[in-house]
Amino acid sequence: MVQKADDLVIIGISVGLAVGILIASLVFFAICWYKKRVHLRRCANERSVATLPIRTNGLGTVIESSASIPNSATVKVLEYLAKKPRRSWWNNHGKDQFLPTSGIPRYSYKDIQKATQNFTTILGQGSFGPVYKATMPAGEVVAVKVLASSSKQGEKEFHTEVSLLARLHHRNLVNLVGYCIDRGQHMLVYEYMSNGSLEKLLHNKNEQILSWEERLQIALDISHGIAYLHDGAVPPVIHRDLKSANILLDRAMRAKVADFGLSKEEVFEGQNSGLKGTYGYIDPVYISTNKFTTKSDIYSFGVILFELITGIHPSRNLMEYVNLATLSPDGVDEIFDSQIVGTCNPEEVRSLARIAHKCLHKTPRKRPSVGEVSQAILKIKQRHLVKENTTSFAEDFYGALSRIEFQDLELKKLARIDES
Template sequence: MVHKADLVIIGISVGVAVGLLVALLIFFGIRWYKRRAHLRQCANERSVSVLPIRTNGLDTSFDTSASLSSSVTVRVSDYPAKNPQSSWWSHHSKDRFASASGIPNYPYKDIQRATQGFTNVLGQGSFGPVYKAIMPAGEVVAVKVLASNSKQGEKEFQTEVSLLGRLHHRNLVNLVGYCVDKGQRMLVYQFMSNGSLANFLYSEEKRTLTWDERLQIALDISHGIEYLHDGAVPPVIHRDLKSANILLDQFMRAKVADFGLSKEEVYDGHNSGLKGTYGYIDPVYISTNKFTMKSDIYSFGIILFELITAIHPQQNLMEYVNLAAMSPDGVDEILDTKIIGECNPQEARSLAHIAHKCLHKTPRKRPSIGEVSQAILKIKQRRLVKEDTMSFVGEEVSGVLNRIERQQTELRKMASIDERAAE
């Protein structure tokens, strides 16, 4: 009898142990599954895409990871085509994307009304028309319509909203909303009334930028890039810096725009092709297919020389720069003729010296964007001090002349009194 009781106790103990073991296995299995699902979701939300092949032409970006044979010119009509069967944006993905970005998603009809039926055209972008719009609250914005039949365009759209949803700086163009409705993908930006830097440098219809404006624009751009490289967490590499992507507000202050090619520095995906704009691309990136912050520095160096010379990178800018580098004052020969006489040659040489450092063939020898900002700021400060000094000297000379004039007046009065007394 005792023997049977022992067997029963042992059996119960074994059963309890097995039950506990099974329960633990189930518990850890569920935890593992949930953790894996969470990591997968995070990876999907943090994935960063790149910009596609763009229509060939001046200032166009490209992506050689796609087949060049499939690159075609797409005619964009005045009204965005409706494509309700877009498979990328399901209802679930739209909701998840909106909540992740924190940027308002406007209905199609609101954008249509704000752009006056898509008739208020500002210009033609690489991926479609850009419209001026007045939102219900009275805010003036720019609406960029992406091609509805481009899968790569959808990736650019996702990149822009994902990044600009968390990037905010006075020298970045703010994304104030987007539209994912009726098969359309539209980006709503703050309105930049003076357009792009490229238009001011190369369009005959625009007035000439003063040297002081060019220095301020260079400083503004550097501050925008500095925020991307040193202020954003994680840091962001723009990857398509060019004068066409620098926009100017009503006060001629510059802001960096177009983040379709941008990626977070921690992104470790495999790059399978060259991306960017001819004339601005770091030669080291071309040879290694590795884009770093120093590649952004190279592109900024090109923009600095654009500000100095008003010569487009796709019109042999670097040949002129290399020739000018043969003598200390060689930059004087390639200075924009429209500002000769107004521009201080020494300041132009100093800015060219900074640009040359940005273009150093060895990336690690290029300065950081913080160092570039400080160097440009010093040029601005020296200019302001000189202006203040000249103003002070001018005021002193004016004061002396006024005193001499007052003294002469007093002397004439005294002489007049003496003459009357003598009579």
Template sequence: MLLRSSLKNQGQTYQTCVFCTDSDRQFYKLWREGTHLIVLVKRYSCRKYGAVGYFHDLHHEPAELLNSRCFHCLSFKRDRRMAHKGDLVVIGISVGLALGILIASLIFFGIWWYKKRSNLQQCSNESTLPTVPIRMNGLGTSNDFSASLASSVTIRGSEHSQKSSPVSSWWNHHSKDQFASASGILRYSYKDIQKATQKFTTVLGQGSFGPVYKAVMPTGEVLAVKVLASNSKQGGKEFQTEISLLGRLHHRNLVNLLGYCVDKGSHMLIYQFMSNGSLANHLYNDEERFLSWEERLQIALDISHGIEYLHEGAVPPVIHRDLKSANILLDQSMRAKVADFGLSNEEVFDEHTSGLKGTYGYIDPVYVSTNKFTTKSDIYSFGVVIFELITAIHPHQNLMEYVNLAGMSPDGVDEILDKKLVGECNIEEVRDLAAIAHKCLQKFQRKRPSIGEVSQAILKIKQRLLDREMSREFSRVLSRIEDQQVELSRMASRKDGD
């Protein structure tokens, strides 16, 4: 063989390890095992690993031997190849992870934007809800209608009793005169309310028309019971007719009337229970949680939609007559609902009033001089509520004087902004909302905007707030993507260095 002939001279023949430096040497010796097997023992002197041995069969071609590498260099090269493959796997996983995070972020951003847009669209469309025709007591009602309504609710009441579930059997047994009216309003007995309120000991607060109690029904349902003043001028039949008609008013921003009680000389209204209490409590009670600017703006929008439904969605329009922060209730999601609407024949008993309907600090001056309520009277009261949201100053604490003084100052509403909101809100949005409130408080009613115009103006502010939040969220997503790219670059650099 050619290789064998090249090794016929005894001694050491040196050959360079092609992976190591040229100065590294290898030498080999020849052994003969028997008469047939020839084995070459190659010994490398590798600078990297020192003297090591490697066996090679002489039957291989010489070219393979000439391109030989020492054993450790071969192992090192194999490790390098494996490490390179590992680097590719790590980079692939990192890139895939980055793409996954990017896609997830874009999906999250899309869902967030869709929900915000849907919420805004829903707020915008609330004013277009179907009109519910109603007739208040004394406005188009008659004794014949009242009699037919009473007959109708009695018949429906018997049907309701027959279809009642076992859970409410105790309730029906102790409430023989409970029935559903034509509008779905239930009538409860005095005994039932007394038991549900633990003998009227579960006081929630004192409203304009009387105390409010928390009632836990046998079915577990929690309700709010408003007991009207005992000197009400309405009779039982008139009261039933009016609340039955009011029960047909349903809107997401109104506190729904669910039932009533006319028994033992008492007039009671049963409403859905609002777990977060009134807006006034959150503004003036330090123990309640702080209302953010975003929440306050949403509350203003909710109130405007509730009043818009009363003014423009009911036929004839319903005037609230006592709109104030204490009559704005908040549900578990901190969404606002207007309460105490439509009690047109009840007088408000307040230490600051003298035969006037309404609450001191919220009453339209035009109503005081003319003794005539209009929808623009509610607009005035709403302007006061808006300034309460901005300043957290109660009308009884000279709110309007502060507002008038701020109007003469170069800094304007900035000077009377709620201290808790300083640095936590967009001051331009605050000024825009204050401008809406100023229009609502115009001296002449004809200069005051309609509730529909107020809703649209607040909605525009809400739109800008949503756009700002969207831009901020998009910037956060881009920042996260850039951070991931930087981290991937660092990982790749470390791998290349190794």
């Protein structure tokens, strides 16, 4: 019986060992099978990466065919990005892709509607659209220019102006203080220029008459604004639509250049641009060649100078009068604005006319730079101030002398009365 029990124990141990070995073998084979399957899947993924073509990811970057991609899920994500439609800057203007870094506040339609009292006070009408007076919540008075649906200008000009004025800041450029893209409307919010445009002041009989001193200062202010665009901005900017309507004046009668919707950076110089601007102010060379340069702005400025001298609008054949005046040395005297004849020094007028003539030279390279024009106008201004101060001193001196003589006579009269 004892022997039989021992045999049973030995048999049990043997069976247990056999079962253990079997289980271990199954586990070993399962592990090997799993590793092989993982290896085959990785190889398949690597082969799929090797056959990927070069493509863009929809964000402007490129996926190379030799790129290492860890798994098939990543491949699917990248394929999804590649299939997404590419979004251009113009397709996303409504979402303001380019403006968040501009530093210019964006207003809602409701903000502008409230500030303008539902667009009730209109200041004027330009090629862009109507301009309204508005008062912001902080009490700041501004001008709101609304892009009209009938305007020849459009969203491209709107974005050009916002992006340029975000980086252009000068005392002789109108300051952009905000913008609005909402409910299909495009609006620009500017500092308020209480004296309106130079065009209105020169050609509206109901407006005040600009004195010669004011005209000379306006010419100097405009030259400083253009000088900043051409020589101070990086890269330089060509305005392309300089005209009296785009020169605005503040309450101190200081002039600022406005409306940059047609402006271009000088990197575009010499390229065909399509004819832009206002007839009467456009450089004839630009018209014939369809190419613009900084000297195209100089021509337009020359027209504005003659507009200041004569008070004649370019649409009223200003250049014909100017060409006739060149036939005699003092011909400009015949076309000088009759409203201020006799209130200024004719030689100063002739000097400014000579500068304007140089700006209108038919060969662009022979036209002066805006820096040279600015210096020449400044010299006229300085000579004017010297003469004005000299005259004032003489008047004060002779006035004081007359008062002394009068007092002397009065004293003599009193002395005679006392003697009698």
